[in-house]
Structure formats: C-alpha cells, structure tokens
Amino acid sequence: MTRRTQADVSRRTYLKLTGGTAAVGATGLAGCLGESGGSMTITPGTAPGFPPFEMREDGELVGFDVDLLEAVVAETDYELGEWATFDFDGLIPALTQNEEIDVIAAALTISEDRQETIAFSDPYWEANQAVLVREDGDFQPSGWADFEGTRVGAQSGTTGAAEVESNLVDEGIISEDSFSTYDSYVLAVEDLSNGNIDAVVVDTPVADTFTASRDVTVAFVEETGEQYGFGIRQNESELQSALNSGLQTVQDGGTFGELRDTWFGQE
Structure with a gap:
C-alpha cells in the first residue's frame, strides 16, 4: 500500500x-x-x-x-x-x-x-484504537496490563482519551497524573517522540499516518469497532x-x- x-x-x-x-x-x-x-x-x-x-x-x-x-x-x-x-x-x-x-x-x-x-x-468510516510507542524505545506493550509505571497521552475529548481513562486510570494501572491530554494528536506524538510520554492512544487511520512520518510504531490495536x-x-x-x-x-x-x-x- x-x-x-x-x-x-x-x-x-x-x-x-x-x-x-x-x-x-x-x-x-x-x-x-x-x-x-x-x-x-x-x-x-x-x-x-x-x-x-x-x-x-x-x-x-x-x-x-x-x-x-x-x-x-x-x-x-x-x-x-x-x-x-x-x-x-x-x-x-x-x-x-x-x-x-x-x-x-x-x-x-x-x-x-x-x-x-x-x-x-x-x-x-470505521476505526479502532491503536497504541503508539517510540520505534526504538524499550516500552513495547502487548496489552493494557503492561502499562504500569508509564506515562500516556491522548487528544482531549477523543475516544482515545476515553480508552485511557477506562482501561488504565479507572483500573488503577496508571495514575491520573500520568495521563496527559493535548489539544491535538500532533502535540501528543511530538511529546512521545521527545520522550516526555511513553505511549499515545489514537484512532487507527491516524496512527498509520504518524508511523509513516515519525519515529513511532503501533504496539497493539484495541478493537473498538467505532464509526465516524x-x-x-x-x-x-x-x-x-x-x-x-x-x-x-x-x-x-x-x-x-x-x-x-x-x-x-x-x-
């Protein structure tokens, strides 16, 4: 492709x-x-x-x-x-x-x-949620249970942010202070690339765009089956x-x- x-x-x-x-x-x-x-x-x-x-x-x-x-x-x-x-x-x-x-x-x-x-x-359109991490980073999770002690980002008000809240914050895997929200995913991925956070949760089509242009990769995909x-x-x-x-x-x-x-x- x-x-x-x-x-x-x-x-x-x-x-x-x-x-x-x-x-x-x-x-x-x-x-x-x-x-x-x-x-x-x-x-x-x-x-x-x-x-x-x-x-x-x-x-x-x-x-x-x-x-x-x-x-x-x-x-x-x-x-x-x-x-x-x-x-x-x-x-x-x-x-x-x-x-x-x-x-x-x-x-x-x-x-x-x-x-x-x-x-x-x-x-x-149909989409799922992808977890982006640094391509050459040590953190390469295969599921939500691997996120203990990490810092995670998402765009404010998105389903990606809701996934972080429900799967990580509400479950006590990360604290609220370890979850950063951004005005746009461009800013979130910049923070990821710069090492300020460990992962970004974002819709799959957008994740693909970032992996093609930034030093980030998709660790795993959460099948949410959402529609735009x-x-x-x-x-x-x-x-x-x-x-x-x-x-x-x-x-x-x-x-x-x-x-x-x-x-x-x-x-």
Whole structure:
C-alpha cells in the first residue's frame, strides 16, 4: 500500500478536478436552516491536527473529512459556508451551545454519550484504537496490563482519551497524573517522540499516518469497532436527511472511493 502522509493531492487540486468551490476560514457564524425558498448555507466546523482527516497544509485547511463533506453537501440543496476551526473538545459546544457551526466534520465517533447531546449522519468510516510507542524505545506493550509505571497521552475529548481513562486510570494501572491530554494528536506524538510520554492512544487511520512520518510504531490495536459520522444539532431532521442522501450518492458514484485513495492510498 502506498500511503500519502503529507496530503500530496491537496483539496484545492481535488476541487479543481471536480469543478467544486469552497471557502476556508478560521471562524464563521452558523447558517440559516429550515427557511423555505432559496439556498441554505451551513457552516462546517472541524479540528485540524488529525491527519489525514483534517489538518493544515501550507496554511490551508485540507483533509479527507474536508473533501468528503464538501462533496456530500454539493449533492444537496444546501451550500457550504466558510469552515470554522476549534480544539476538538470545543466542537460540540460550538454546535449546540453557541450555534457557531451547523455540522461537525472531524472524524467524530458516533457514541451513546454524544447522542445524548447531538445527532449524527449515517456512518462513513470505521476505526479502532491503536497504541503508539517510540520505534526504538524499550516500552513495547502487548496489552493494557503492561502499562504500569508509564506515562500516556491522548487528544482531549477523543475516544482515545476515553480508552485511557477506562482501561488504565479507572483500573488503577496508571495514575491520573500520568495521563496527559493535548489539544491535538500532533502535540501528543511530538511529546512521545521527545520522550516526555511513553505511549499515545489514537484512532487507527491516524496512527498509520504518524508511523509513516515519525519515529513511532503501533504496539497493539484495541478493537473498538467505532464509526465516524457528521455531527449536527438534534431535531435538524431535514439537514440530517440531506446529508445522508448526499453521502449515499457520493459513495455510490465513486467519489468516496476516490477521496479514500487520495488521502489513505490504495493497494
């Protein structure tokens, strides 16, 4: 498999090939939903630092999620406004409390806890949790029981962080003080490479990106079987239906496969 770790086909290139257009920005105000007549603009939100799903490349917001949502919305009656970016754990508050955005595209795992607050589109990706360690390091665990006396990191608000809490902290294998959370996995992996922590727990697709570009390796994978979906506010049934329909069209028409090959490589 050939994996593109530095997004060698940029979002701008993809949009040029498909004839699409989009505006990318750091902040935005949520669009007007549910109004009859005319186009309806929705504001998307994401959290860069989770390659290859969302990241900054030469100052531009790019990634699989960025391209996918733009392709999906292009198949609906909605228009996509400027992208707004946040720390990952600020996305749901931006959607539900401040209503700064209308949809989250950020490799967001569909979970029961999150479904108490927001709704989701149909799933578009499956993932597990990988444990990253230094490639040449002494710590090479084969399971959670091997973590006693270690320091572990994960991005705040992620399922990786939840796995650390449930499997290590709650079980008394490591202390709360030995668990570090970060605004992005890029920072967590930097700390791992620098020897400040011993392991990082992160989604498998992102782990693969880091192993291809950093001196880290996957020690083992925890089979969580999680699924990603676009996050929206509850009771936005029209938007939810439109996203699901657009996603199905993108999958059936081959665009999804093209984007997958662009960002994750192909056999």
